[in-house]
Amino acid sequence: MIGWVSRVFQAQFVAALLAMTVLSGCGGVPFPEEVSIENAPAVLRETFKDTKDQGIRTGVDLAIRCIRGKNYTGADRALNSLMTQKLTQKQTGIVAAIVISVGEKLQQAIEEGDIGAAQHMQIKSLGK
Numbered sequence: 001m002i003g004w005v006s007r008v009f010q011a012q013f014v015a016a017l018l019a020m021t022v023l024s025g026c027g028g029v030p031f032p033e034e035v036s037i038e039n040a041p042a043v044l045r046e047t048f049k050d051t052k053d054q055g056i057r058t059g060v061d062l063a064i065r066c067i068r069g070k071n072y073t074g075a076d077r078a079l080n081s082l083m084t085q086k087l088t089q090k091q092t093g094i095v096a097a098i099v100i101s102v103g104e105k106l107q108q109a110i111e112e113g114d115i116g117a118a119q120h121m122q123i124k125s126l127g128k
Contacts, residue, residue, distance in 0.1 A: 035097040037105055040067050047094045056085050063098075072105045073120040 035043050041064045048060045059082045066075035079099050087095065109117035 035094065035101055037067065037098075037101045040064075040098045040101060043094060044098065047091055051091075053085070056082065056087070059085065067098075067102070070105075072102050072109060073117060075102045076106060076120065076124075 044060050044064055044067075048056065051057055051060070059078055063075050063078035063082065066072070066078055076099070079095055079102060082095050083092065083099070106117045106121060110121065
């Protein structure tokens with residue numbers, strides 16, 4: 001079971017990395033190479049503090065609550081939903097970096113036997 005999960009995580013990692021690379025090349029906006037899961041709530045709050053779009057603000061708040069509550073499946077859903085919104089290049093890069101950190105936590109949870117995390121990643125892989 002771990003084999004396909006690792007492939008899904010690798011695909012997610014590559015997609016987020018590609019988004020960060022393409023965007024940084026398009027506008028010259030520097031993106032952090034990594035946003036730790038511990039710093040993610042503060043980084044999200046700071047990055048989206050001036051956002052007027054209520055849908056985006058709601059998604060950011062949900063992602064922050066999920067990360068703080070260690071609900072990484074919920075955080076992954078919220079962050080991926082944010083990625084479908086009209087974000088700035090900087091916002092997209094930050095969200096992509098945090099998706100990677102959340103993905104690492106999901107991978108760790110799966111390796112520790114978390115069935116919910118494994119099911120989430122399996123369903124996510126079927127959607128791609």
